[in-house]
Structure formats: C-alpha cells, structure tokens
Amino acid sequence: MEKNSNIEMITGDPKKAINKLSLPIIASMFLIFANNIIDSIWVAGLGAEPLAALGYITPLFMVLIGIGNGIGAGGNSLISRYIGAENRSSANNAAIHNLILGIIISIFVSIAILIFLEPLLNIMGASSVLNYAMDYGQIIFAFSFAMLLPPIFGGAFRAEGDVKRATIPIAITAIVNMCIDPIFIYTLNLGVAGAAWATVIAHMLSIIAMLYWMLIKKDTYLKYNRESFHNDLSMYKDILVVGIPASLEQLILSALTIVVNYMLTLVSGPVAVAVYTAGWRIVNLGMLPAIGVGTASISVAGVAFGSRKYENLRVTARYAVKVALIASIIVCILLNIFANQIAFIFSYSESSAQLEPLIASFLQLMCLFILYVPFGASAGNVFQSVGKGTISFILTTFREFILVLIFAYVLGFVFNWGEFGIYCGMLVGGGIGSLIAYLAIEFYISRLIRSGDNEL
Numbered sequence: 357m358e359k360n361s362n363i364e365m366i367t368g369d370p371k372k373a374i375n376k377l378s379l380p381i382i383a384s385m386f387l388i389f390a391n392n393i394i395d396s397i398w399v400a401g402l403g404a405e406p407l408a409a410l411g412y413i414t415p416l417f418m419v420l421i422g423i424g425n426g427i428g429a430g431g432n433s434l435i436s437r438y439i440g441a442e443n444r445s446s447a448n449n450a451a452i453h454n455l456i457l458g459i460i461i462s463i464f465v466s467i468a469i470l471i472f473l474e475p476l477l478n479i480m481g482a483s484s485v486l487n488y489a490m491d492y493g494q495i496i497f498a499f500s501f502a503m504l505l506p507p508i509f510g511g512a513f514r515a516e517g518d519v520k521r522a523t524i525p526i527a528i529t530a531i532v533n534m535c536i537d538p539i540f541i542y543t544l545n546l547g548v549a550g551a552a553w554a555t556v557i558a559h560m561l562s563i564i565a566m567l568y569w570m571l572i573k574k575d576t577y578l579k580y581n582r583e584s585f586h587n588d589l590s591m592y593k594d595i596l597v598v599g600i601p602a603s604l605e606q607l608i609l610s611a612l613t614i615v616v617n618y619m620l621t622l623v624s625g626p627v628a629v630a631v632y633t634a635g636w637r638i639v640n641l642g643m644l645p646a647i648g649v650g651t652a653s654i655s656v657a658g659v660a661f662g663s664r665k666y667e668n669l670r671v672t673a674r675y676a677v678k679v680a681l682i683a684s685i686i687v688c689i690l691l692n693i694f695a696n697q698i699a700f701i702f703s704y705s706e707s708s709a710q711l712e713p714l715i716a717s718f719l720q721l722m723c724l725f726i727l728y729v730p731f732g733a734s735a736g737n738v739f740q741s742v743g744k745g746t747i748s749f750i751l752t753t754f755r756e757f758i759l760v761l762i763f764a765y766v767l768g769f770v771f772n773w774g775e776f777g778i779y780c781g782m783l784v785g786g787g788i789g790s791l792i793a794y795l796a797i798e799f800y801i802s803r804l805i806r807s808g809d810n811e812l
Contacts, residue, residue, distance in 0.1 A: 721776075
C-alpha cells in the first residue's frame with residue numbers, strides 16, 4: 357500500500373502517533389467547546405434566564421454533536437482498520453460511505469429534533485424560560501447538518517492521520533463565531549436568536565472547507581471519486597455498529613444533564629441550573645485533554661488491531677491513560693486556582709453578578725470529575741477502535757447514567773444534602789464507573805493477546 361507521511365506515522369510507534377495526533381485533536385475539541393462557551397459568555401449579558409435557557413438547550417445540542425462524533429468514530433474505526441490491513445481501495449470506499457451516511461443522518465436528525473423540540477423542553481422543566489429556549493433551539497436544529505457533518509468528515513481525516521484538516525475548519529468556526537456573536541446578539545438586537553445564527557453561519561464555513569479538500573482540490577490520501585465507490589451495505593453496517601453506540605453515549609451524557617437539571621430545579625430552582633450550565637461547560641472544557649487523547653487512540657488502536665499487532669493495542673491503551681491523566685491533573689489544579697476569575701466571565705453583568713461565587717464553588721468541587729475521565733474515555737475509545745462499540749456504550753451507560761444518578765439521588769435527596777449532594781454523587785459514581793471501564797479494556801486486550809484472535 358502506497359504510504360504518505362501521515363500513514364507512516366499512524367502505522368508506526370503508537371506512543372509517537374498518539375503524541376502527534378492528540379494536540380491537534382485537543383485543539384479542535386477545545387474550539388468546538390469554545391463556541392458553546394462564547395455563546396454563554398455573551399448571552400450571560402442578557403441575564404440569568406437567557407443563560408438558563410441555553411442550559412436546557414445544551415443537552416440536546418450535545419446530542420447533535422454526539423451523533424456527529426459517533427458516526428465520525430465509526431468511520432474512523434472502519435477506515436483505520438482497512439489502513440492497518442493495507443487495503444487502500446476498501447479504505448477509500450469506506451470513506452465515501454462515511455460521507456453519504458453523514459448527509460442522510462443529518463437530514464433525519466434535523467427533522468426529528470424540530471418536531472419534538474417544544475415537548476422535550478417542557479419535559480425537561482424549561483417552561484419558565486421556554487421562549488428563550490425556543491428562539492435559540494429552532495435556529496440551531498433547523499441547520500443541524502452544519503453541526504453534524506464536520507465531525508463526521510473529520511473522522512475520515514483523522515483515520516488517515518491528517519488531523520490538520522480536521523482541526524483548521526473548526527478553528528475558522530470558532531474565530532468567526534467569536535467575532536460575530538456580539539454583532540448578532542447586541543448590534544442587531546436579536547438576543548439569544550442572534551447567538552444561534554452566529555453559531556450556524558460559523559459552522560457552515562467549516563463544511564465548505566472540508567468539502568473543498570475532499571471533492572475539489574482532491575489532495576487527500578483517501579479518494580472521494582466515483583471509481584472508488586462500490587455500494588456495500590455491510591460498510592454502512594460496520595460504521596453504524598460503532599457509530600450508533602458512540603452516538604448513544606452522548607445521548608446518555610445529555611440525558612444525565614437533563615436529569616441533573618431537573619434535580620437542581622427541584623432543590624434550588626433556575627439559579628442552580630444557570631450555575632450548573634456555566635460551571636459544567638468549564639468542567640467539560642477541562643475534560644478535553646483526556647477526551648482528545650482518547651480520540652487519537654481510535655486511529656492508532658484501529659491500525660494496530662487491523663494489522664493484528666495486539667501488543668501495540670495494549671501500549672496504545674496504557675499510554676493514552678498515562679498522558680491523559682497527567683494533563684487532567686494539571687487542568688484540575690488550574691481550575692482550582694483560577695475558579696473565581698473563570699466564574700467572572702459568566703457573571704460580568706449586573707443581572708448575573710450573584711452567580712460568581714456559586715459558579716466558583718462549583719468549579720472547585722467538580723473539577724475533581726476530570727481526574728476520572730482518562731480511564732473511562734481511553735477504554736471506551738479503544739473498544740470503539742476494534743469495532744466493539746456496544747461494549748463501550750454499555751460501560752458508558754453504567755458509569756455516566758446509572759452509577760452517577762444513583763449516587764446523586766441518594767446523596768442529594770435521601771441524605772437531604774441538596775445541591776451539594778447531587779454534585780458529590782456525580783463524583784462518586786463517575787469515579788467507580790471509570791475504573792471499571794479501564795479494567796474491562798485491560799481484560800479484553802489481555803484475552804486478545806493470549807488467544808491470538810485474527811478476526812477483524
């Protein structure tokens with residue numbers, strides 16, 4: 357198989373490949389989350405209610421992003437396994453199937469969310485801020501394809517080791533969104549709807565750039581042309597076998613946010629939801645180094661599995677956890693030190709000033725959650741890379757939904773610790789679940805090595 361520098365990198369030393377892939381992926385993810393935080397910062401100037409409205413939309417928005425990331429992971433897993441097996445023609449065909457599947461899913465998801473948006477918001481307890489939430493959500497979800505397609509296309513770029521092209525469009529999106537957000541919100545006086553329009557327009561530029569490289573410039577390793585495409589339903593299936601569980605993982609995380617929002621509404625009201633909305637976005641931002649390293653491991657582990665180098669698979673899993681844990685410890689320390697300064701960016705206006713000490717206290721406690729992420733994220737991503745998306749989904753559901761909610765409910769309501777108990781429960785459940793997930797991937801790889809399983 358003809359190789360370029362990117363392919364040589366991901367098929368070589370797993371540690372070097374993870375090091376080279378991780379930083380651009382982390383930067384890409386940081387910029388994706390920066391878009392959400394930028395919206396929150398500017399919307400915070402409108403008051404606590406508009407900010408709370410974004411909190412109710414956020415879980416649904418993250419479902420959208422999760423579907424894109426999930427299908428992208430499915431495409432990444434399949435393509436990288438073909439690259440590891442040195443089957444370039446099948447890798448090209450898989451990349452085209454990934455593109456087609458992304459377009460079909462983006463249309464379906466957009467229609468489905470728009471139909472059920474208002475009932476979902478009411479179920480989530482957003483009735484007090486429903487108008488704000490609808491103003492923002494209807495625009496975002498009408499243009500779902502703008503948020504869905506970049507991570508799906510990016511999965512193919514990462515599979516061939518070309519993380520720059522998966523990152524540059526996201527950088528453009530973040531910069532443009534940062535510049536036009538205040539114009540749409542305040543200068544054009546569109547309020548929360550203006551934040552939505554700015555997000556949509558910025559994401560459209562990302563799609564244009566990626567399609568230009570794939571279909572017009574045509575200088576990618578993977579070829580997107582009629583000659584490379586041979587319709588194969590099994591490829592759609594293989595992508596979805598990983599992509600659907602990976603997407604459902606984000607659905608589980610979003611469902612967790614919905615339930616936590618509801619719990620907080622019961623114990624403290626909309627102010628607690630606003631604090632959780634702002635603070636949890638920062639915590640999510642702090643998780644990005646670990647998630648980025650885990651995402652990089654999909655390509656590296658997929659190639660190792662495709663080439664049947666199972667020791668490299670073990671090296672990939674362990675090294676990903678090591679690097680991610682070091683980064684997570686540093687992030688946790690920084691969040692503790694600068695909690696007040698970070699909280700201020702969500703409470704700079706007179707109408708939201710009361711949120712500052714509450715958000716700061718939240719960050720100093722919940723930054724501990726970041727320390728568990730390397731174990732769970734790396735384990736889940738390696739399972740995805742070898743085509744075991746269902747196992748990753750089961751572990752995520754057990755960790756992030758069942759354990760977290762059980763402990764949050766017990767400490768928050770049974771022990772009557774209220775808001776503080778809900779947060780402590782999230783920490784305890786997340787920690788236990790992440791360690792279980794890591795033990796599961798170690799056991800799976802050890803069994804692979806012992807059995808010499810040759811099945812792709």
